[in-house]
Amino acid sequence: ERTEFIDFFHHVIDRFEMNVADEIKLKRDLPNGKYDVWMDKDKLFQVLDNVISNAIKYSPEGGTIRFRAMKQQGQLLVSVSDEGMGIPRDKVDKIFDRFYRADKARSRKLGGTGLGLAIAREIIEAHDGSIRAKSKEGKGTTVLFTLPLMNTKRRG
Numbered sequence: 001e002r003t004e005f006i007d008f009f010h011h012v013i014d015r016f017e018m019n020v021a022d023e024i025k026l027k028r029d030l031p032n033g034k035y036d037v038w039m040d041k042d043k044l045f046q047v048l049d050n051v052i053s054n055a056i057k058y059s060p061e062g063g064t065i066r067f068r069a070m071k072q073q074g075q076l077l078v079s080v081s082d083e084g085m086g087i088p089r090d091k092v093d094k095i096f097d098r099f100y101r102a103d104k105a106r107s108r109k110l111g112g113t114g115l116g117l118a119i120a121r122e123i124i125e126a127h128d129g130s131i132r133a134k135s136k137e138g139k140g141t142t143v144l145f146t147l148p149l150m151n152t153k154r155r156g
């Protein structure tokens with residue numbers, strides 16, 4: 001269905017804000033305009049739920065998670081950045097593979113199956129978008145995805 005993404009994004013972040021410990025700060029850098037996207041809300045919730053859960057899971061105490069959204073080349077670009085330990089450069093593309101966990105010992109301790117981002121990629125690609133990650137070891141990770149924007153202009 002047609003959904004205004006920024007409003008939806010705020011609601012999803014609100015849900016995390018209530019549950020996340022005070023040691024982690026959530027910062028929103030979101031525009032005020034309307035960004036309409038044709039999407040399955042439950043599926044997009046699943047994507048954000050996993051990406052944000054990962055950011056929280058890998059954040060250090062006192063870390064900040066930043067949420068951004070902007071228009072870029074006619075698409076909506078959404079990102080979630082954390083200040084966690086990051087992912088080695090040669091492994092950053094593999095995190096979207098099924099069952100892949102970047103650091104086996106650490107991941108086992110933190111729990112999870114390694115499916116979250118593989119599912120996220122399937123969902124985003126089914127929406128004609130793309131998803132990727134940028135990371136600096138010891139500095140943090142940013143997960144970015146795009147979604148096609150709907151045309152809001154009226155034809156006369």
Ligand code: ATP
Pocket residue numbers: 050054055058082084085086087095096100101102103107111112113114115116117118141
């Ligand atoms: P699940 O999501 O199924 O509970 P998971 O979180 O381990 O398990 P994914 O979400 O697919 O699985 O992530 C795959 C792997 O990518 C993780 O195990 C972790 O090694 C790495 N990873 C994902 N997000 C981050 C992040 N924000 N910072 C550091 N490493 C990350």
Ligand code: MG
Pocket residue numbers: 050051053054112116117
């Ligand atoms: Mg996960």
